[in-house]
Amino acid sequence: MNFDLQEENLIIKPYKSNESIYVREQKGVYQKIRRLLSWILIFIFISLPFIQYDGQQAILLDIAKQQFRFFSVTFWPQDFILLASIFMVGAFSLFFVTSWLGRVWCGFVCPQTVWTLAYVWVEHRVEGTRNQRVALDKQPMTFNKLQKKGIKHFLWLLMSLISASTFISYFVPVTQLYNNIVQLDCSGTVTFWLCFFTLCTYGNAGWLREKVCTDMCPYARFQAAMFDKSTLLVAYDKSRGEKRSPRKLKDDPKAFGLGDCVDCNLCVEVCPTGIDIRNGLQYECINCALCIDACDETMERFNYSKGLISFTSEQALSNEKSKESIIK
Ligand code: SF4
Ligand code: SF4
Structure with a gap:
């Protein structure tokens, strides 16, 4: 379900728009x-x-x-109970990894x-x-x-x-x-x-492509049920990034009251599901980390520390005692 606020009327679209997504190639x-x-x-x-x-x-x-x-x-057919057991072990391993590392299965393998x-x-x-x-x-x-x-x-x-x-x-x-x-x-x-x-x-x-992940895959729909506050997810550090704005390389962001996000839009252009991770956790995010690599490249260009977008947990972002971010 896609919600769209237009002229103070809440329009509810049952399906996402069919706009093509042109993914920018990203190294990292x-x-x-x-x-x-x-x-x-x-x-x-x-x-x-x-x-x-x-x-x-x-x-x-x-x-x-x-x-x-x-x-x-x-x-033989009578041995397929063994196969069922192997599938069950595989499924529980996947659930364990998902609650620990989020949707790395989706993004990587x-x-x-x-x-x-x-x-x-x-x-x-x-x-x-x-x-x-x-x-x-x-x-x-x-x-x-x-x-x-x-x-x-x-x-x-x-x-x-x-x-x-x-x-x-x-x-x-x-x-x-x-x-x-x-x-x-x-x-x-x-x-x-x-x-x-x-x-x-x-x-x-x-x-x-991404429509299989966002509209067809049942696993994508119930994975969020396995997340808790310490699950590692791809997330944008809002407190560090805002207020976002384009600027020149030599500008001092503090002098203009700006955060570290230079609003280059690269994190959106590389995203295979076409979302903006700066809007928070979204079910379309497959944890592919393309936006992390894109943002790190921008941070390097501006001589800021990497990790504005990173694999991190909700707990880590809210400065509670938790697992540390993988990338600092
Ligand atoms: S690019 Fe970032 S926001 Fe988009 S699916 Fe990959 S990890 Fe999620
Ligand atoms: S890539 Fe980083 S700096 Fe560029 S818009 Fe995204 S979050 Fe902001």
Whole structure:
């Protein structure tokens, strides 16, 4: 639910507006961690089906034979209670991490985030920087625009196809699957799932992106229930930042009665969900820390101390005895 105050009338919009979000590419400590984790996870996802053990695919969920092979162990349908237990342990671990570190799962390792990061990276390489993408979308259709859009969507579809075939290779022996794909000789069932997962990946990571996190993911909705005052969240230090205002590099903010926020808007431009963290804790925030890196860069440029936006807790911000901010 989105509330909008307009001329003293409270307008309630049931859905968020459909404005496109043009994410500015940002470098920084947290983005290095995110990229490294993304590469590691993608590498593991793609390479696991190729591992052979004892002359067979080491990890294979063979639905036709109703068996799940995991290296030397084979699980049968009656063993799936074990799988349920593993899922339960995984779920409770996730809840524990969420109450401790907030939505780090969402911001750093969720497949939706990892895939979107890769698709946005491709978009940036093909269509250019944030400002160039905004300008390109405003232009009427020209050959240059058509070419850029065509290349981007081709690459997105190719990535989706690779992703879909990798996923299916956990269910169909990898050598058989890729032989069939190369020879265009897949069964009807495999062809259906290949097209289905290709389109799902293309739609989710290419088009829907943050809407999956803000409007579709059920986990996003109930995570706040696991937060307490010591949960680490991405937050803006209002007492230090306000009163915000642009200024020159050499200006002394105290002389003008200003806080440290120079109102450069970078924290908003890098945000993949399009929010302004200066407005306080919002359910759309996935704790990706892009705004931290962006703000730190600005603070460095103005020779102010970093951490105006940081991973911190409500307690730390209100100067109570608590865990310290990760970045000072
Ligand atoms: S507010 Fe910051 S941490 Fe939250 S989603 Fe936006 S950029 Fe990421
Ligand atoms: S990046 Fe930092 S300085 Fe710039 S507007 Fe955001 S909070 Fe203010």
